[in-house]
Amino acid sequence: MGPMALLCAALSAATLLLPLLALSSQGGGLAWPDLADPLTQALRVPRILTALTVGAALAASGAALQALFRNPLADPGLVGTSSGAALAVVCVLALGAGSLSLPLAAFGGGLAATWLILALSRLVRGGLAGLLLMGLVVGAFCGALISLILFMSDDLTLRSASAWLAGNLAAATGERLIACTAAALAGLLLLLWIARDLDCLLLGEDAARSLGVDVRRTRRLAAIGAALATGGAVALSGVIGFVGMMVPNLVAVLVGGCRRRLILLSAWAGALFLLAADTLARTLVWPVDLPVGLVAAFAGPPFFVWMFARQQRSLIDG
Numbered sequence: 001m002g003p004m005a006l007l008c009a010a011l012s013a014a015t016l017l018l019p020l021l022a023l024s025s026q027g028g029g030l031a032w033p034d035l036a037d038p039l040t041q042a043l044r045v046p047r048i049l050t051a052l053t054v055g056a057a058l059a060a061s062g063a064a065l066q067a068l069f070r071n072p073l074a075d076p077g078l079v080g081t082s083s084g085a086a087l088a089v090v091c092v093l094a095l096g097a098g099s100l101s102l103p104l105a106a107f108g109g110g111l112a113a114t115w116l117i118l119a120l121s122r123l124v125r126g127g128l129a130g131l132l133l134m135g136l137v138v139g140a141f142c143g144a145l146i147s148l149i150l151f152m153s154d155d156l157t158l159r160s161a162s163a164w165l166a167g168n169l170a171a172a173t174g175e176r177l178i179a180c181t182a183a184a185l186a187g188l189l190l191l192l193w194i195a196r197d198l199d200c201l202l203l204g205e206d207a208a209r210s211l212g213v214d215v216r217r218t219r220r221l222a223a224i225g226a227a228l229a230t231g232g233a234v235a236l237s238g239v240i241g242f243v244g245m246m247v248p249n250l251v252a253v254l255v256g257g258c259r260r261r262l263i264l265l266s267a268w269a270g271a272l273f274l275l276a277a278d279t280l281a282r283t284l285v286w287p288v289d290l291p292v293g294l295v296a297a298f299a300g301p302p303f304f305v306w307m308f309a310r311q312q313r314s315l316i317d318g
Helices: 003-024 038-068 081-095 101-124 127-151 155-165 174-193 195-201 205-210 215-237 243-254 259-283 292-317
Strands: none
Touching: 003 038, 003 243, 003 259, 038 174, 038 195, 038 215, 038 243, 038 259, 081 101, 081 127, 081 155, 081 215, 101 127, 101 174, 101 215, 127 155, 174 195, 174 215, 174 259, 195 205, 195 215, 195 259, 205 215, 243 259, 243 292, 259 292
16 A cells, blocks of 8 residues: 555544544543534534644645745745735724625735735745745734734734634634635635646746746635635634644645645645544543643644754755
8 A cells, every 4th residue: 555545544534533433522531422412513613624624724734835935934924924914804803894704804904915915025036945934034023913902902803813813723613614615625626726826936936937837826726715714714713823833834844745635635734634633632630721822832843843854964965
């Protein structure tokens, strides 16, 4: 059995087991879930659906952004897309607007941040490294604006925004879940549609043009797709970092392949990874419900260091 078959078999088994484990984790232990229980229907099932949606959206966005920026370290949280979406959502929360406006605000903020990064990189002609550095700069600037808005907000807004920014899956229910899932799905479908052009873009702009790819159009559509998927995820859960970097790179190391297959497998694996992380966050220090963003944050930095070292070794060997 090849690596692809093994990965699909493992993901299929996890797809069956992880939702059952998430439903069974109650009170610090395991109990067979009662699907007729109103609490299960109102809280547990929406939380599982939220984890799956957010994980898939972030991982798929990461796979596309890594091709767009031509850097395996690209991630919606690292390159500023998540920060832009978070800034827009915090502005909506501070203004007291309705919850249905959160997906639209997150999409607009994520798209504006991504386009700003691309424009600044072209302006300073920083190359591939410049793209990542500009992403870090834009992300830091958005973070500073978020801190300023929260500092000037009332205690209720500060408390709700702080819990949301830590990466929390508990609050997404009802209409917001439906709207954000629709936005994330639309972004995923758009990224799959331009996946072949992203493969060509990895060869360089000149090579992509020689293969008939409209580079500007591909960049624009990739930014829109990533902003839609990331915006939907951020509006649901807040900022959860490193998922979009870790999952696509692991899938690429295990099976490789074209960008369309990588996006699909990354979305599948990312959904299950975040569900597993959320289940661990709920049970690790029960009765305290840890934000899932903290669990991902602990796993992300060591993986980032490993990926950076691996990239440097490949450059030296090459």
